[in-house]
Amino acid sequence: MLNDRKKKILQLIIEDYISTAEPIGSRAISRRHELGLSPATIRNEMSDLEVMGYLEQPHTSAGRVPSALGYRLYVDSLLAPEKVTENEEELIQNWFQAKAGRLDEVFRTTAKILSNMSRNISIVRTQREAPCQFKYVKFLPLEAGRVIMVLVTETGITENCIINLPEEVYIEDMERMGERINNKLSGQPISAVKKETLDEVCREIFTGDFMTSYLLDIIADVQLQGRSDKLFLGGTAHLFSQPEFKDVDRVRELLSMLEEEGLVKDMIKVGEESGVQITIGSENKFSGIQNCSMVQATYRLNGQIVGTFAVLGPTRMKYAKVISVMDYLQQYLQAVLAGTQDRN
Amino acid sequence: MLNDRKKKILQLIIEDYISTAEPIGSRAISRRHELGLSPATIRNEMSDLEVMGYLEQPHTSAGRVPSALGYRLYVDSLLAPEKVTENEEELIQNWFQAKAGRLDEVFRTTAKILSNMSRNISIVRTQREAPCQFKYVKFLPLEAGRVIMVLVTETGITENCIINLPEEVYIEDMERMGERINNKLSGQPISAVKKETLDEVCREIFTGDFMTSYLLDIIADVQLQGRSDKLFLGGTAHLFSQPEFKDVDRVRELLSMLEEEGLVKDMIKVGEESGVQITIGSENKFSGIQNCSMVQATYRLNGQIVGTFAVLGPTRMKYAKVISVMDYLQQYLQAVLAGTQDRN
DNA sequence: GGTTAGCACTCTGGCAACAAGAGTGCTAAC
């Protein structure tokens, strides 16, 4: 469909445009690159490329800029793969070094690295949906009138809270009740635990049901812990270095969009496929970012989805660079997370 | 020092400037307000106020704008106190309604409310520095080869982790060791727990010291939990509606500053005094925000510092409004937090 | 037939000149 020369010219235009942010003219191409072609020839080819939809002209007698279709072709088949340099690898490792341990910090750092290296906005969404089963509750002494209740699931998620005991209730009573609860619920999916069941068990031992609200709270916590869905943003300040955002209104629009967690989460959908996925300009479903591109990858550990991270920026984006960083991070996170997955 | 008429004029200028963002001229004042004074008279007074340092002139033949000193006088003695309307109260309560429970969510919501109502950037910093003492560790069964270690402090902070047991080590061994550790450490400040002590105890029972790294990790977690220090930001998008930030570079400068958690935390220092504190323009120590004002209040619960929240915006800020919202939030949070303080 | 030089045409961006508007400061009169 496109002969090699057209492809080459398209590639050069896109790459030049990515680095200069100015419409590219035929003369600039012939001057900057040793193609052995005169501006006139290149002009003809560019004209063809425009008709085919790969290029666009902001106005007559300006150079041309890539269209979404042009970028698409570029990322799909023209782009020269890059690799992160050793320097950058070292940098990344240093960044993580201090942060290993706390999962939250790891993701926060990931967002930071991603935005710093891509000079764009980064979004990291962590997701886990671990169906979990009740294993047991246990009561630990704290002081007179107060005990700690610990709930453990089959998978080892642990959550606790402090319970203020009513008069005349002692830890021994609680232990007795714990046993009853455990008998009744052990092995059940935690989402199936009902208030009524708990009330019932509770009343068998105490007059009243003061326990159940504590238990329900803690169960909610467990579910929350199992179903983490957080968002980390980074690099919003990079927007301003991009000429496409010299218009304040566009920055505002984008930033207020990014403040809506729900919206952002919708944008960062879990990809079915593995590997890096790219959405360019109007390919985006969300109106606020139709002149942006998004590069995203979903990250899995042992087959389970852990999260998705993305770089969001103008369509004029250093795709090769971003992809290389994403790839590297994906590998690197594999190692980092494998080491910390037991903890939360 | 300032007669009543000067004060009145200064107040009107400041209030007009706050709402219009344009330098205020003598004619505008005499036209908009029924002072019974001609522009010329007002002009003379304004000239005086400028000499005294309360007003500034962007250039000859523009109107005048308040100086930092002018704002200072205004907030200290001219400002007419506002109260949040019932409508707003209801709004705030609705916002919190859904969020009660999780402390993090409460603060996140606080930031959101603060920025939405003040139409400025809000910063919420939570701080707690609870010195805590070791109480005991306890081991709970999970599955063959894995147990849960729970650490409890005197104040009831609880933290846990999963331990992968080496071959030939069983939960009974761990319980034995727990006892030894508890004997040795119970009542000690958690910060005084040393690696050497743990290694020693561990070696008395096991060959090797596989336990200590787990324990140290968990102790670090406890300390982290006791010394929470988080930051919630909101409303950065509001910047763009402010004419003083129509210059992209200033927005960039401010936003990249806000991305530095450390810096922001330095800015949001815990106030000694209670009540709302205001820092205006050049009174700020940080160079990036010297044309901004910050209104902040430190929030305490039972005498203990819980956090500080702040509104950051251009010196031309609706101080009365911001102060009223802060005051109300402070009261309201008292109630919300008192209800959730047991949990984390 | 593909490639290239030449040329007329078009559009943007920057610059200078200009007028309108707003505000001040000063003086003199009330």
Next chain:
DNA sequence: GTTAGCACTCTTGTTGCCAGAGTGCTAACC
């Protein structure tokens, strides 16, 4: 002490103009 009048200053928006860059087309060239 207050006010009207007036000259002066500074900003802002508009207009017109020119240079620069790029295109499209035609005709010549290999």
